[in-house]
Amino acid sequence: MWYSPDLVASLLPLFAAIPLLAAGILIVFQRAKIMQEVVMYTVLMAGLIGSGLLIAITADGTALAHRVGNWDALVAIPFAVDMFAALMLLTVSILAVVCAWFATASGFSKEPFFAPLTLVLMCGVYGALLTADIFNFFVFIEVMLLPSYGLYATTIYRRGGRQQLAGLRLFIVANLFASNMLLAGVALVYGTYGAVNLAQLQGAAKEEPAVAIAMSIVILAMLIKASVVPVHTWLARSYPYTNPAVTALFSGLHTKVGVYAIYRWYAVVFDGDARWLWILVLLFSLTMVIGVLGAVGEKTTREILAFHMVSQLGYILMGVALFTELGMTAGIFYLIHHMIVKASLFMSTGAVEVVYGTGELDKVTNISKREPIIAVAFFAAALSLAGIPPFSGFVAKFTLLMGTWEAEEIYAFVAMLAVSLITLLSMLKIWKGMFWGDRKKPAPMPRTGQDPDGPAATLAGGVAIYPELPEEGSSVAVKAASDAYIIEDTKDARPRIKFWLAAPAVITALLTLAIGVGGEVLLNWADTAANGLLDTSVYVEAVLG
Known part of the structure; x- marks a missing residue:
């Protein structure tokens, strides 16, 4: 064995301690701007490297645990890791790095306390994924939420x-309500069973009705957190109205921690109790359908993507509802794929929003020639979300459809196919409205040098004034169309979104392609994680020591 299990296990609490x-x-050296960036990226990269090592350690089904x-x-405060937790750690670490990159490129990282708030957020995320105690899970959820309020308030x-x-x-x-419900449920679990340690609760909800009721409250709190219908x-109605960098970061962390908890707790505490699975299948099928239908009438990219996020969570949670x-x-597999693809979509459309000032489809259109890099990144991630090969979305949906068919959940199978079609149409709606558009309608003027959250232009005497003149050789006549400003007769179609800003979306789009082409690797890891949930004995033994 190339590592010491006891040593590695004893280092697990550092995932939460170091970011904090x-x-x-x-915070003490808040004025040292360069230090803020350097320390933030150093800690995030350390988390990425550490989670990669945990993948290697748990690939054979090993579970490690440490009691502080x-x-x-x-x-004790127990920290435990198996392949499922390691996969989540690796994915959230990747997303934290690329979303921080996007925040730096868009200028949002210059906001007061962005770096420390992000690190406290990651402390809560890491802790929630690693804890083997439902009360400590609540504590880490609160640690995660407090800086999130600060990031949104900025x-x-x-x-x-x-x-x-x-x-x-x-x-x-919504989050305070879910947190209070979670705390009440945890208290009821302790009052009825006398324990909150997951290992001690193994199978308790399957055997004792009182524990089942208490844990149902805990699960319901996580369903609220995961935004299930x-x-x-x-x-x-909240994700589209913060900064694009914050939306991308939240999309990969907040709801996914709730999803992780539902998988973990139903496997351990309910022991996969088949009596309630039909309720979950119905609930998650409705989430798929209602979420995608909600996106149909929206007019901004982030509103459409937010509703699709709800819909896709139905797909992700269908795995635990099947429990095969x-x-x-x-x-x-779908969970990991979706975290990457959704962040990519929020960052590609967010880059357009940062440079052009709006994400409304009727105000930003026909920019694929001007912004070919970001257009390709969006198109690739959109095809992946819709389940088109060779991207990871195809592998995820095809495998889930096979699992649904195998479990003879025909209604869920049909719902998945229908929702996939509507998802594709919605992605084409964004593509046509923002990147392709009316070829007779010229692309809007990038607001070069503008504040990312400021107005696109200043109207003085009916003329739109931009901070920089168009480059020599372009023929530009600017007019006001309500509050949108459009270039007419533009000959200069060179890209205006700098590659530094586009790179995070490009990297995550390439990652979804790599996962699709080399899907066997992630499928093997996901299979190991699934077996660890179907048979929780290794995890339980590690936690109990």
Whole structure:
């Protein structure tokens, strides 16, 4: 064995401790701007490397655990990792790095306390994924939420619009409600069973009705957090109204921690109890359908993508509703694929929004010639989301469809096919409205040098004034069309979104292609993770020591 299991296990709490410590240091040295960036990226890259090593360690089905202070399992703070947790750690670490990159390129990272707030957020995410205790999970969820409120509020500070205020209020209310329900459920679990350690709760909800009721409250809190129908609208009405960098970051972290908890808790505490699976299949099928239908009438890219995020969460959670080896493998694969693809879509359309000032489809159109790199990145991620080969979405949906057919859930199977078609049409709607558009209608003028959250132009005497003149050789006549400004007779079609800003979307789009072409690797990891959930004995033994 090339590693010491006890040593590696003892280092697990550092995933949460180091970001928290680094955040404290950065708050003290808040004026040292370069230090903020260097420390943030160093910590995020360390998390990425560490999670990669955990993938190698847990690839054979190994589970490691450590009780902080070596206290007895009844009172200790337990940290545990298996392949499922390691896969989630690796994916959230990748997303944290690319989303921080996008925030730096878009200028949002210059906001006060961006770096420390991001690191505290990652402390909560890492802790929630690694803890083997439902009360400590609640604690880490709160650690994750507090900086999220700060990141969202920073957008209010810059923009202060009515939609932004309403979005922040809804985001806070929904998450506080879910947190209070989670805490009440945890208290009820402890009151009925006398334990909150996952290993000690193994199979308790399957055997004792009182524990099943208590854990149902805990699961319901996570369904709210994961924005499952009918408690889904908070996400669709809050995510589109913060900064694009924050939206991309939240899309890969917040709801996915809730999804992870549902998989983990139903496998361990409910022991995959088949009596309630039909309810989950119905609930997640409705989430797929209602989420995608909600996107049909929206007019901005982020609103459309937010509703699709709700819909795709139905696909992801269908794996646990099937609770078969193939279904769980497909669900976990879909979870990893979706985290990457959705972040890519939010960053590609976000780059357009940063440079052109809006994400409304009728105001930003026909920019594929001007912005070919970002157009290709969006198109690739959109095809992946719709399940078109050779991207990861095809592997994810095909495997999940096979699992659904194998489980004889025909209605869910039909719903998946129908939703996939509507998803493709919605992605084409964004492509046609923003990147392709009316070929007779010229592309809008990039707001070169503008504040990312400021107005696209200043209207003085009916003339749109831009901070920089068009480059020599272009023929430009600017006119005002309500609050949109359009270049007419433009000959200069060179890209205006700098590659530094486009790179995060490009990297994640390439990653979804790599996962699709080399899907066997991730499928094997997902299969190992699924087997660890179907048979939780290795995980439980590691936690109990």
